Amino acid sequence: MNIIIPMAGLGKRLRPHTLTIPKPLLPIAGKPIVHRLVEDIAKVCPEKIDEIGFIIHPSFGKEVEESLKGIAAEVGATGSIFYQTEALGISHALLFAKELFKGKVIVAFADTLFKADFRLDTSKDGIIWVQQVDDPSQFGVVRLNDKNEIIEFVEKPSTFVSDLAIIGIYFFKNGEALAAEMQYLIDNDIKEKGEYQFTTALQNLNKKGAKFTPGRVSEWLDCGNKNVTVQTNQRYLEFIKGEKLVSPKARLNNAVIIPPCFVGDEAVIENSVVGPYVSIGRNSHIKDSRIINSIIQTNSKVSQAVLENSMLGNFVNFEARPLDLSVGDFNTIT
Missing domain, CATH: 3.90.550.10 (Spore Coat Polysaccharide Biosynthesis Protein SpsA; Chain A)
Structure with missing residues (x-):
């Protein structure tokens, strides 16, 4: 065959x-x-x-x-x-x-x-x-x-x-x-x-x-x-949720993983909530963030971000910056 x-x-x-x-x-x-x-x-x-x-x-x-x-x-x-x-x-x-x-x-x-x-x-x-x-x-x-x-x-x-x-x-x-x-x-x-x-x-x-x-x-x-x-x-991730999806080589520091999620070797997640339905590639670093239903590939850095329905490639450096806002009544900002 x-x-x-x-x-x-x-x-x-x-x-x-x-x-x-x-x-x-x-x-x-x-x-x-x-x-x-x-x-x-x-x-x-x-x-x-x-x-x-x-x-x-x-x-x-x-x-x-x-x-x-x-x-x-x-x-x-x-x-x-x-x-x-x-x-x-x-x-x-x-x-x-x-x-x-x-x-x-x-x-x-x-x-x-x-x-x-x-x-x-x-x-x-x-x-x-x-x-x-x-x-x-x-x-x-x-x-x-x-x-x-x-x-x-x-x-x-x-x-x-x-x-x-x-x-x-x-x-x-x-x-x-x-x-x-x-x-x-x-x-x-x-x-x-x-x-x-x-x-x-x-x-x-x-x-x-x-x-x-x-x-x-x-x-x-x-x-x-x-x-x-x-x-x-x-x-x-739903199909394979019974498998071991978080690598033992990943480092989790004050992190909450809401399954099912894949976390690759040498990934670092700190001060963050990740999941459900997130895949994080090898050697990526997530800090001070909330991530839902997204794909982050290898060797990327994400900081101070709120991500959903997102897809980040390899060697991405994404840092969300605090904003100084003055927003009036009945406005929606996305």
């Missing part, structure tokens, strides 16, 4: 956080998004994961590449790096890792996490994970027949087809057949909405007899922008 993870996007909706670090390496409850994704897939996968291919932009650098290989090693797999130099659609991107489309494969996008209580049924031709959504026009969707089989894939439908959105995680029993359909699109320059669409390749496989079934998750967690990433951090 191989896993292919396309993650070459530059994460523009999460700027400025993605100016210096790829979006899939941003932390959720103390671990990079892509690390959480690999762990979650490994939990539902009944077979050994042999190789994980990470499709990245060449600008990500060697440090990122080594980090990704380490993530693969933690689940007993070999990590391989493939470079995507231009964005022409998902089918085009996946073919950079064409050599991994052998036998059973999982394709997973690195900006989505999920909660599921099932084991992957690898006897199926294919499983497409879906979630019911209010506005299907923003997603690729599937339509089912009365046997609960997928009979149609539609990319961002302008008229209603289905409210079952594809969340970005797929299983295929025959990776070679999928690669052949994606290559057919490239060879014949078959584009839809200006790109080589993955859903077109899936539809062609379906027409040739492959039977795809929907895989349902109990929760789909997005990491597309700052607000939903903070919300995902909150939900993930």
Whole structure:
């Protein structure tokens, strides 16, 4: 079993956080998004994961590449790096890792996490994970027949087809057949909405007899922008609240931690109340502050602050300063 993870996007909706670090390496409850994704897939996968291919932009650098290989090693797999130099659609991107489309494969996008209580049924031709959504026009969707089989894939439908959105995680029993359909699109320059669409390749496989079934998750967690990433951090802390989340190497001095919170190695929290739903990275220092539902990454300093629904990067120095105010009646200052 191989896993292919396309993650070459530059994460523009999460700027400025993605100016210096790829979006899939941003932390959720103390671990990079892509690390959480690999762990979650490994939990539902009944077979050994042999190789994980990470499709990245060449600008990500060697440090990122080594980090990704380490993530693969933690689940007993070999990590391989493939470079995507231009964005022409998902089918085009996946073919950079064409050599991994052998036998059973999982394709997973690195900006989505999920909660599921099932084991992957690898006897199926294919499983497409879906979630019911209010506005299907923003997603690729599937339509089912009365046997609960997928009979149609539609990319961002302008008229209603289905409210079952594809969340970005797929299983295929025959990776070679999928690669052949994606290559057919490239060879014949078959584009839809200006790109080589993955859903077109899936539809062609379906027409040739492959039977795809929907895989349902109990929760789909997005990491597309700052607000939903903070919300995902909150939900993930709730999922793992039974684990030991405060490092024994952290230093707490006159500090109150309201769980669930993640506190990394060598973090210092003094004269502060932190939580619930806060993740504080390694070697960050929180002083004289109140922090709720936020992500603070590594090596940052926060002082005299009241933060909520916030996201601070690495090596940030934020000090809230006392104000000399004269505020009249019936005013609101935020």
